[in-house]
Amino acid sequence: xxxxxxxxxxxxDRSADTAEIIAFAGAKFTAAxxxxxxxxxxxxxxxxxxxxxxxxxVIVVGPAGTGKTWIAATHAxxxxxxxxxxxxxxxxxxxxxxxxxxxxPGSLNDKFAPWAAPVIEAxxxxxxxAAFEIALKNGDIEMVPFEVMRGRSWKDAFVLLDEAQNxxxxxxxxxxxxxxxxxxxxxxxxxxxxxxxxxxGLRVVIDMIRTRNLPVPVIEFGREDIVRxxxxxxxxxxxxxxxxxxxPRA
Numbered sequence: 662x663x664x665x666x667x668x669x670x671x672x673x674d675r676s677a678d679t680a681e682i683i684a685f686a687g688a689k690f691t692a693a694x695x696x697x698x699x700x701x702x703x704x705x706x707x708x709x710x711x712x713x714x715x716x717x718x719v720i721v722v723g724p725a726g727t728g729k730t731w732i733a734a735t736h737a738x739x740x741x742x743x744x745x746x747x748x749x750x751x752x753x754x755x756x757x758x759x760x761x762x763x764x765x766p767g768s769l770n771d772k773f774a775p776w777a778a779p780v781i782e783a784x785x786x787x788x789x790x791a792a793f794e795i796a797l798k799n800g801d802i803e804m805v806p807f808e809v810m811r812g813r814s815w816k817d818a819f820v821l822l823d824e825a826q827n828x829x830x831x832x833x834x835x836x837x838x839x840x841x842x843x844x845x846x847x848x849x850x851x852x853x854x855x856x857x858x859x860x861x862g863l864r865v866v867i868d869m870i871r872t873r874n875l876p877v878p879v880i881e882f883g884r885e886d887i888v889r890x891x892x893x894x895x896x897x898x899x900x901x902x903x904x905x906x907x908x909p910r911a
Contacts, residue, residue, distance in 0.1 A: 696787065699735055703886045706732065712878040713845070720867060721849045722826075723882025724897045726889030729849040730823050734780045737819040737845075738787035741801070746845070748818040749784065749802045751777050752810065752836065754827040777804050780823055807832050816841035825863040826850035833862030853901070 701707035706728055712719045713736050721729050740746045753776045784802070785793045796802040805813065807828075822828070822836055825848045833848075840846050848863065855861045870877050884901070887894040 696739070699732060699739070702728070702888045705880065705882050705886045706888075709880045709882075710736070712880055713847070716876075716878050717844065718840075718846045718877045719848070719880065720863075720870065720877060721847065721880040721882070722852060722863070722867070723880075724851055724853065724884060724887060724901075726887040726893040726897065727882035728886075728888055729851075729882065730779050731783050733821050733823075733847040733849060734783035735787050737821060737847075738784045740819055740845070741796070742788045742792070746817060746819050746843075747801065748815070749796075750805055750815050750818050750820040751780050751803070751823070752805045752807065752821070753777055753780075753823040754807060754825070754832065776806075777823070780821065807835065810835055810839060813839050814841050815839055815844055817843045818845075820844055820846045822846075822848045824850055826852050826855040826861050827857055828862035829857065829859055830862045830865045833866055837866070853904070 699710060701710055705723075709719070709721055709728075709732055713733070721733070723729060737746075737749045741749055781793070788796070793802065820840060825833070827850070828836065836848075837846070848866070850861075850863045852861055852864050852867075855864075867879055869875065870879055884894060884898055887897060
């Protein structure tokens with residue numbers, strides 16, 4: 662009886678190994694196959710892509726629907742699948758849950774995944790679901806919430822901070838000082854959608870770049886760059902106009 666059980670276990674282990682090998686082979690095929698380059702849909706998207714290819718750090722701001730996150734995630738996926746970087750590091754402030762991930766079940770990745778969903782989907786589209794799952798399992802794609810960021814450092818990686826308008830200045834300092842050698846860092850957000858009662862770290866960093874003339878390009882999208890949909894553009898314009906009308910006059 663013991664021998665039969667042992668044989669069943671070995672067959673089960675071999676099946677699991679085989680499934681993983683097949684998945685890995687599929688992932689390698691996805692990574693190797695030729696994909697068309699990212700095509701900018703507006704001049705500002707073109708400037709954004711040029712900045713990503715020429716600068717180790719890029720700040721990008723603007724309204725929803727302009728491609729800020731999608732372009733960054735897709736560019737990161739292309740760098741990874743062509744082996745120009747070893748890792749992709751994703752971070753995003755989780756303000757709506759009171760800066761706590763404890764409400765979600767599962768591992769740290771499981772808890773963080775709902776916040777990183779837009780980035781994850783863009784990467785999966787580019788490298789394939791199997792390749793993404795293997796990269797996540799191997800630690801080549803890492804999701805890092807601010808709760809565990811202090812003391813970390815990264816190198817040979819694409820590092821993306823999404824929804825950066827919801828970081829405090831102290832959190833922004835923590836994030837930017839984690840970046841090591843051979844990293845491409847993208848910080849994106851919409852300062853008009855800051856959910857903090859305090860000052861936005863994204864706004865502080867942009868002011869520092871401009872006042873100190875730091876060599877970090879700041880790409881600014883406007884209403885004319887919204888490519889998500891006509892409805893998206895309509896609502897962004899409507900809310901911006903309403904907010905402008907309610908601003909107190911100097």
